[in-house]
Amino acid sequence: MKVTILGAGTMGASIAQLAATAGDDVVVRDIGAEQLQRGRDAAQRSLARFVKAGRLSDDEAAAALGRIAFTTEVAQAVDGADVVIESITEVRALKEELLSEVAERAPAGALLGTNTSQLSITSLAASMGDQAHRLVGIHFFNPPVMMRLVEVIAGLLTPPEVVERAKAFGEHVGRQVVVCRKDSPGFITSRAYAILRLECMRMLEEGVATPEDIDTAMKLGFNFPMGPLELGDMNGLDTFLNALNGLSDAYGDRFQPTVGLKNMVAAGRIGRKAGGGFYDYDADGRRAQ
Ligand SMILES: NC(=O)c1ccc[n+]([C@@H]2O[C@H](COP(=O)([O-])OP(=O)(O)OC[C@H]3O[C@@H](n4cnc5c(N)ncnc54)[C@H](O)[C@@H]3O)[C@@H](O)[C@H]2O)c1
Known part of the structure; x- marks a missing residue:
């Protein structure tokens, strides 16, 4: 072929x-x-x-x-x-x-x-x-x-x-x-996962738990290899904000980006590629302890 x-x-x-x-x-x-x-x-x-x-x-x-x-x-x-x-x-x-x-x-x-x-x-x-x-x-x-x-x-x-x-x-x-089967923004995967990460962000912004504990809860409680917040840092929070804007245009308020996410992007804390997002990273992209 x-x-x-x-x-x-x-x-x-x-x-x-x-x-x-x-x-x-x-x-x-x-x-x-x-x-x-x-x-x-x-x-x-x-x-x-x-x-x-x-x-x-x-x-x-x-x-x-x-x-x-x-x-x-x-x-x-x-x-x-x-x-x-x-x-x-x-x-x-x-x-x-x-x-x-x-x-x-x-x-x-x-x-x-x-x-x-x-x-x-x-x-x-x-x-x-x-x-x-x-x-x-x-x-x-x-x-x-x-x-x-x-x-x-x-x-x-x-x-x-x-x-x-x-x-x-x-x-x-x-x-x-x-x-x-139906062409729709976010397809199956990005649409479902965006909701999960968004809810994790809301918990963070409400002070319900630390980023470490939210990620650990998702990893050990549901067998995810990475937590939604650390994976967000890896993919880029600017990309996530763009995706949420597209998803909320299509499906309404449930995909509305949080104020915290907008602030992080405005401040340039867009994840690993920028040295910081939910976590801090060194020049090689490793998590700072
Ligand atoms: N990176 C991811 O995690 C990921 C995951 C799933 C899907 N995607 C999608 O895959 C596609 C590619 O993403 P990527 O991450 O590889 O991007 P990338 O920026 O790494 O690579 C894009 C490449 O396309 C080339 N290009 C631009 N215009 C072109 C043209 N007219 N003809 C041929 N090549 C051209 C660029 O020179 C570049 O090499 C995008 O649609 C992206 O949304 C990306």
Whole structure:
């Protein structure tokens, strides 16, 4: 199978690695040689970790990397593709421009997926004209090579057979697939988890418990590997605020960001990348004690 990944960033490089490890011939497209090199380096480093952990042999890792080609040309990238996954920057205008080009150039039989975190599949598909029915959400989790879930999202026009093909692709790369049958902001995962983190923030702001105790309660009480607050620091509280704004536009007050969250973002305490959020971090991103 030939798989085309558009975008060689955090997600694209890892999805490319996943498909190549599953035996697919992969072509990655990004806008410049530097971005492609960064994606290749990331895949190579990650494959080396799989070898170190005894999950791949040296030969298997080298073969997987050898199955990934890199290009800056969209036409070359999608030529002969069976599956195309758009995983570029989460900016609507960029995605729409690229998807309209993909609709024009990809083979008629190719499965066309987008890895958007929160944009409506139906509205992105509108940029594809008479090919709009072909777009389906294929949402991986970070990092795709480690996280077992793929969330498939049907747009309003997506026929069941396209959803089935997206599911089959997710399973082919070894992921467990869930289907969000109605295109809706936050899909299944982000929508449910936002409510949990929001309630944790409300408890914090009401002085019910410390951040440490809230995270510990969630980890030990419900078997979460990370607490909602520490994971919020890892993902970025600016990103969380954007997501909540989108979710509250769609679903109303229950997703309204708290005053505390808005203040933290305004003050630049947006998490690990800024040295502080709910917790403090050193220059290497480790939690300060
Ligand atoms: N990072 C996450 O945790 C995560 C999780 C799930 C889904 N996503 C989604 O995955 C997508 C990619 O996110 P990311 O974290 O990899 O971003 P990123 O910023 O790491 O990478 C984006 C890449 O897209 C490239 N790009 C921009 N315009 C392009 C174009 N026209 N053609 C080809 N490449 C182009 C950029 O040069 C960059 O290399 C986004 O839609 C994001 O919402 C991200």
